[in-house]
Amino acid sequence: MMRAILVRQFGGIDQMKVATDVAIPTPGDKQVLIKVICSGVNPVDTYLRSGQYSKLPDLPYIPGKDAAGIVHSAGSLVSRMKPGDRVFMCQTNQLGSLAEFVTANEENAFPLDDKLSFEQGAAIGIPYFTAYRALFQKANAKSGNRVLIHGASGAAGLAAVQIAKANGMHVTGTAGTQEGIDLVRSAGADAVYNHRDKTYLKKLQNGELFDVIIEMLANVNLGHDLKLMNRHGRTIVVGSRGTVTLDPRDMMGREASVTGVALLTATPEEWSEITSAIGDGIKAGWVKPVVNKVYSLEEAGQAHHDIIHSKGAKGKLVVKIQD
Structure with missing residues (x-):
């Protein structure tokens, strides 16, 4: 027993x-x-x-x-x-x-x-495998892409930061505490914003737009994400705890897209790709x-x-x- x-x-x-x-x-x-x-x-x-x-x-x-x-x-x-x-x-x-x-x-x-x-x-397991699937199998992220990870201090967010940086992307993250901000920076993010700061969206929107957004709390942030995407930008929804109202016109002009991700829907071939990549990351030392x-x-x-x-x-x- x-x-x-x-x-x-x-x-x-x-x-x-x-x-x-x-x-x-x-x-x-x-x-x-x-x-x-x-x-x-x-x-x-x-x-x-x-x-x-x-x-x-x-x-x-x-x-x-x-x-x-x-x-x-x-x-x-x-x-x-x-x-x-x-x-x-x-x-x-x-x-x-x-x-x-x-x-x-x-x-x-x-x-x-x-x-x-x-x-x-x-x-x-789930944090790194989900982050990899979101970035590569859903967002088709590539080296040089500008990536925003909305909620980067959680387990999946930190995994996404590490994976994106290891693959040559420019990473911006958000977190809700100073400790979380420091953690995201230590994971390799190029810039980090406090999403509890009422002016952070204005600061983000004053900068360059993003090719890929990894979204951990869509019911709070998805409406904002649509305005932060570059032309042909992709927002990948990893987490949500409620409903949200969107203006589709924010996607239409950019020909941008929003896609959900669920690890349990991965095919055997996709699962093999994910596990191989994370295994390589462990050997290389960037899975931390x-x-x-x-x-x-x-x-x-x-x-x-x-x-x-x-x-x-x-x-x-x-x-x-x-x-």
Whole structure:
């Protein structure tokens, strides 16, 4: 048996309970069983838990899609990893990383370089994979493009900064606190603005327009983004927590576009491209996950609260499961 967070009813964080009698999952032929050291928390985890997502898991379920740990055992057809290997995982269609053990399909588990901690490993998956998909598979970003990352101090925003800079783009970011601004600068952004400053949009609009905008909070910023795009500009919506009113004329004259992104819709070929690119980034050293805070398993509900209600994002929130 193992310890895990169980959600028996969709709702608030009070639905997240530590259970001590959960059966350890058995890996299939093409799966690995991972001893979870750390589990990463993403906004999508909170949408699932609260029942506000298009496709919901059967109840009860164990939350969590990102994790880092050690391979405990491997199925008979697994060829890329063996027991004892340090790994991180990212699985879009499965859950269960807020537990002492989790199974992952072989294509969803990846070597964790020794230069990265387990906390950092748990911060790679969804943020970096989503940022890569947004920039290259949706925005077709290229070296020399001017990129605005609206909400750059969160885990996905920082990942987008690092990826864009590593690929020769000029990056402008926004953040809501001085600490967040400093963090975005340290990630390599060429310019950073405080989006709580009432004059920041005027400062942005006085500068050059952007070829690509990566938008983390579309219900607040999307209307502004349309005015900040260059001719044929592309705004990619990574996150939104409500509705927004737009003026299509702001797109028409520029022949600009707005596109949503969802990692779970990636084809096998796109998934392979993403994982290969991020793996190359880990080897090259530009994948540098920033961990904001580490929680215990008993504090997992607080992590779910904080990722939505914090006053300023500063990297990834991680739950430490065991040593």
